Amino acid sequence: MTTTIDPENLPFISETSVSVEIETEGMTLNIGPQHPSTHGVLRLVAKVDGEQIFNVEPVLGYMHRGYEKLAEVRTYPQITTLVNRIDWVSGFSNEIPFIAATEKLMEVEVPERAKYIRLILTEMARIASHFVFNGAYPLEIGALTPLFYAMEDRERVLDLIESVTGGRFHPNFNRIGGVKPAAGAGPATKKDIQDLPAGFYQETRDSMETILKACDKFEDLVGGNEVFIARTKNIGVLPSEVASAYGVSGPILRASGVKFDLRSTTDYLPYKDFDYEIPTGENGDCYDRWFVRLQEIRESAKIVLQAIDAVPSGPLQAKVPKIIKVPEGECYVRAENPKGEMGYHLISEGGLGPYRLKIRTASFSNISVLPWLLEGVLIPDLLAIMGSFDFVLGDVDR
Amino acid sequence: MPKFKLRIPGFLKGMLIVFLNLFKKNVTVNYPFEKEKLTPRARGVIALDEEACTSCMLCARQCPDWCIYIEGHKELQPPSRPGGRERSRAVLDRFDIDYALCMYCGICVEVCPFDALFWSPDYEYSEYKMTSLLHDKEKLNEWMETVPEIQPLEN
Amino acid sequence: MSFGLELAIKVGVIAAIAPAMALALTIIEIKGSAYMQRRPGPLHVGLRGLIFPIAEVIKFIQKEDIIPTKADKSVFKWAPAYIFISVFGLFVIIPASPTLIVRDLELGVFYLMAISSFSTIGVLTAGWSSANKYSMMGGLRAAAQLIAYELPLILAVIGVVIQAETMSLVGIVEAQKEWGVPFVIAGQGVAFVIFMVAATAEMMRVPFDMPIGESELVSGFLTEYSGIRFLLFYISEYINLFVMCAIASTLFLGGYHIPLLPVEWVNFYGPLVLIGKTFALAAILILIRWSFPRFREDQLQNIAWKILIPLSLANILVTAVMKVVF
Numbered sequence: 058m059t060t061t062i063d064p065e066n067l068p069f070i071s072e073t074s075v076s077v078e079i080e081t082e083g084m085t086l087n088i089g090p091q092h093p094s095t096h097g098v099l100r101l102v103a104k105v106d107g108e109q110i111f112n113v114e115p116v117l118g119y120m121h122r123g124y125e126k127l128a129e130v131r132t133y134p135q136i137t138t139l140v141n142r143i144d145w146v147s148g149f150s151n152e153i154p155f156i157a158a159t160e161k162l163m164e165v166e167v168p169e170r171a172k173y174i175r176l177i178l179t180e181m182a183r184i185a186s187h188f189v190f191n192g193a194y195p196l197e198i199g200a201l202t203p204l205f206y207a208m209e210d211r212e213r214v215l216d217l218i219e220s221v222t223g224g225r226f227h228p229n230f231n232r233i234g235g236v237k238p239a240a241g242a243g244p245a246t247k248k249d250i251q252d253l254p255a256g257f258y259q260e261t262r263d264s265m266e267t268i269l270k271a272c273d274k275f276e277d278l279v280g281g282n283e284v285f286i287a288r289t290k291n292i293g294v295l296p297s298e299v300a301s302a303y304g305v306s307g308p309i310l311r312a313s314g315v316k317f318d319l320r321s322t323t324d325y326l327p328y329k330d331f332d333y334e335i336p337t338g339e340n341g342d343c344y345d346r347w348f349v350r351l352q353e354i355r356e357s358a359k360i361v362l363q364a365i366d367a368v369p370s371g372p373l374q375a376k377v378p379k380i381i382k383v384p385e386g387e388c389y390v391r392a393e394n395p396k397g398e399m400g401y402h403l404i405s406e407g408g409l410g411p412y413r414l415k416i417r418t419a420s421f422s423n424i425s426v427l428p429w430l431l432e433g434v435l436i437p438d439l440l441a442i443m444g445s446f447d448f449v450l451g452d453v454d455r
Numbered sequence: 456m457p458k459f460k461l462r463i464p465g466f467l468k469g470m471l472i473v474f475l476n477l478f479k480k481n482v483t484v485n486y487p488f489e490k491e492k493l494t495p496r497a498r499g500v501i502a503l504d505e506e507a508c509t510s511c512m513l514c515a516r517q518c519p520d521w522c523i524y525i526e527g528h529k530e531l532q533p534p535s536r537p538g539g540r541e542r543s544r545a546v547l548d549r550f551d552i553d554y555a556l557c558m559y560c561g562i563c564v565e566v567c568p569f570d571a572l573f574w575s576p577d578y579e580y581s582e583y584k585m586t587s588l589l590h591d592k593e594k595l596n597e598w599m600e601t602v603p604e605i606q607p608l609e610n
Numbered sequence: 611m612s613f614g615l616e617l618a619i620k621v622g623v624i625a626a627i628a629p630a631m632a633l634a635l636t637i638i639e640i641k642g643s644a645y646m647q648r649r650p651g652p653l654h655v656g657l658r659g660l661i662f663p664i665a666e667v668i669k670f671i672q673k674e675d676i677i678p679t680k681a682d683k684s685v686f687k688w689a690p691a692y693i694f695i696s697v698f699g700l701f702v703i704i705p706a707s708p709t710l711i712v713r714d715l716e717l718g719v720f721y722l723m724a725i726s727s728f729s730t731i732g733v734l735t736a737g738w739s740s741a742n743k744y745s746m747m748g749g750l751r752a753a754a755q756l757i758a759y760e761l762p763l764i765l766a767v768i769g770v771v772i773q774a775e776t777m778s779l780v781g782i783v784e785a786q787k788e789w790g791v792p793f794v795i796a797g798q799g800v801a802f803v804i805f806m807v808a809a810t811a812e813m814m815r816v817p818f819d820m821p822i823g824e825s826e827l828v829s830g831f832l833t834e835y836s837g838i839r840f841l842l843f844y845i846s847e848y849i850n851l852f853v854m855c856a857i858a859s860t861l862f863l864g865g866y867h868i869p870l871l872p873v874e875w876v877n878f879y880g881p882l883v884l885i886g887k888t889f890a891l892a893a894i895l896i897l898i899r900w901s902f903p904r905f906r907e908d909q910l911q912n913i914a915w916k917i918l919i920p921l922s923l924a925n926i927l928v929t930a931v932m933k934v935v936f
Contacts, residue, residue: 086743135519138560199816199904202473205647209482220494223574229560240564240574253609278472281465284817284903437906466902473646473901483649
């Protein structure tokens with residue numbers, strides 16, 4: 058393979074690159090599947106020349122667990138327990154579009170209180186997921202301390218989720234028609250109603266205030282650091298046309314300048330009752346992707362603070378029969394997950410379980426842009442770019 | 456030239472934050488000596504109230520992993536009024552939950568029509584052998600003592 | 611005392627002090643970093659966990675000696691020795707007091723720079739002989755970095771030499787005593803910063819630890835080393851930290867000299883003062899390590915060639931002019 062290093066087309070190499078024609082073969086470097094920086098078992102077969110990459114081919118499938126096949130042999134309540142393991146960092150938000158799809162086919166009206174509780178927990182899951190990003194991304198760039206600060210703040214949110222639902226990562230709290238009403242279906246007089254526990258509002262308020270202060274701390278510690286800025290500004294610039302063409306969604310799309318958020322365009326949850334902004338970036342580089350996620354933590358904390366004051370009273374679940382059979386039909390519901398857009402295409406033929414459940418995950422489409430983006434970058438930049446995409450292998454391979 | 460104007464306060468602020476954290480208390484729970492108290496609703500282990508169970512098999516059927524094994528038989532009881540029919544009662548022979556398979560999803564607790572299963576936030580039951588993770592009826596009865604009280608709700 | 615006895619005593623003292631200092635610095639680094647991250651660090655080994663370096667040493671000693679099949683065996687085995695030898699060689703000229711020094715060479719600074727650049731061979735051969743693509747990349751990056759940062763290191767010290775008019779380290783401390791203030795205040799502040807930055811890069815610590823990029827190259831040129839060989843690298847890194855900080859405190863901060871204490875007792879308080887200043891500098895370097903991300907290698911090279919070298923040349927010019935004029 059002839060390698061010609063062309064000075065014009067390589068913005069990442071310092072200006073003194075030399076134009077030399079050497080007859081050498083590139084080296085094939087296998088990054089992964091076991092590697093400290095790919096978030097899971099992603100394998101990138103990279104052809105490198107020294108430190109510079111020619112092309113990258115991601116090899117997926119090391120974590121395929123067969124969700125879509127599993128969904129064909131399970132009933133609807135059982136699928137709810139499985140689905141929150143797709144993107145395990147933000148467990149609650151994976152259940153929402155699935156439940157919304159079944160409710161749409163069954164034409165069930167969800168009570169207001171259930172919708173508000175779902176919204177509060179979804180925003181908390183978003184905060185948890187973005188805190189993992191804020192801790193792990195500086196770790197890949199080399200700063201070892203923000204990880205611990207991020208995990209400490211994340212524990213608060215996870216404790217809150219646990220106090221309501223019983224589980225930190227896999228809450229299994231959504232039911233068709235609302236949220237989980239009670240633990241136990243018997244006629245006992247003292248049943249454990251799974252409503253918000255006492256003290257929840259005050260603890261949530263305190264935690265969200267702490268989280269807002271923690272965001273300021275992260276902005277100072279990580280974002281103000283010149284080394285971080287030098288490592289992430291103008292690295293991995295993703296123009297908005299390319300992002301829309303490849304189907305990228307979520308914070309990455311917003312960092313490229315496209316102001317598109319499914320929370321404001323669809324109404325699977327009552328976001329229009331609240332006052333929040335949609336953070337966007339200007340350049341579409343790694344710094345913008347980091348900054349957009351930091352701003353999203355702030356916006357989510359603000360939404361939770363507003364929602365806490367406005368939870369209406371009412372039943373927790375609509376009246377649905379005990380054995381749930383969804384009538385025939387198909388529908389596709391999409392939602393704004395922390396990682397991007399997640400959608401479920403549900404085809405039902407009136408049975409106890411779906412006929413076919415197709416899961417469209419955010420990370421799978423997001424990393425399809427990587428070969429385009431990673432041409433001609435250096436290996437440290439490859440890791441910075443991959444880290445800024447914030448994908449999880451469970452989301453990619455399902 | 457890289458962007459190295461003398462914006463000194465940037466990384467100095469970061470260093471100051473890290474330095475000040477040196478003097479704050481640490482947030483680690485020193486596990487074997489201090490134990491973390493989970494919230495009452497946390498899903499640690501499932502407890503069985505044997506008296507209330509009628510071996511209707513709903514929990515075993517709905518479990519996504521099929522980790523509950525139930526066997527039972529019917530017994531005849533003396534009639535409630537003299538001269539009446541003898542009633543039959545279901546008695547459990549075997550009720551095992553295999554915690555090596557259990558997903559901690561909670562479907563079994565939720566669908567039980569007689570409220571025989573309860574969640575308890577106890578989490579320290581690791582074993583050296585995987586077969587000892589199959590908790591049988593007596594052990595599940597023992598977990599009933601750790602089930603917390605019903606907590607008050609927000610409003 | 612005969613020459614042989616004196617030599618034996620001096621070698622024995624250094625062989626005792628160097629690992630002790632390395633272990634003390636390990637304690638400061640790991641416990642300090644743990645407290646900075648709001649966690650306790652090693653707790654159960656000794657009294658509140660402070661004897662853990664000894665446990666680490668024992669752990670490394672009892673490990674299996676693994677050499678990759680395709681590695682170049684003799685080069686692989688010798689690589690840690692180069693680094694170890696070079697850092698021990700630097701102990702010869704560090705003055706703990708005007709008489710507590712192994713050998714007060716007239717060309718102290720020259721010897722210093724020559725020996726400290728010997729470790730480059732060790733790093734390069736460690737990376738190359740490991741038969742591993744990642745190690746080779748780490749070794750090559752390390753070689754480029756170490757060669758690039760030699761120059762600012764040397765040029766920063768030349769300013770001190772001009773100001774002190776001598777190359778021997780004891781002479782430099784005596785010159786600072788005459789001036790009354792340490793050189794960092796007396797006009798070599800910029801050189802001090804350049805020296806610390808170049809020293810951090812020479813030791814391959816964050817923010818310059820691209821060769822040991824932990825999250826990229828799985829510890830770079832050190833990947834294939836385990837057991838005692840890794841222990842040699844590990845200990846030499848901390849001894850290197852101690853020695854570089856000791857040299858920086860000798861050249862810029864006044865070494866064993868403190869203005870108010872009587873001069874007759876300098877043999878007693880000299881070592882303590884030197885160790886105090888060294889540990890203070892090392893603590894600052896440890897704080898820097900845990901709060902900065904790492905540079906990319908071309909940014910590293912940019913800093914060395916385009917910023918540090920011109921600055922240090924300018925520093926030499928200014929120092930020379932001031933020396934002639936005043």
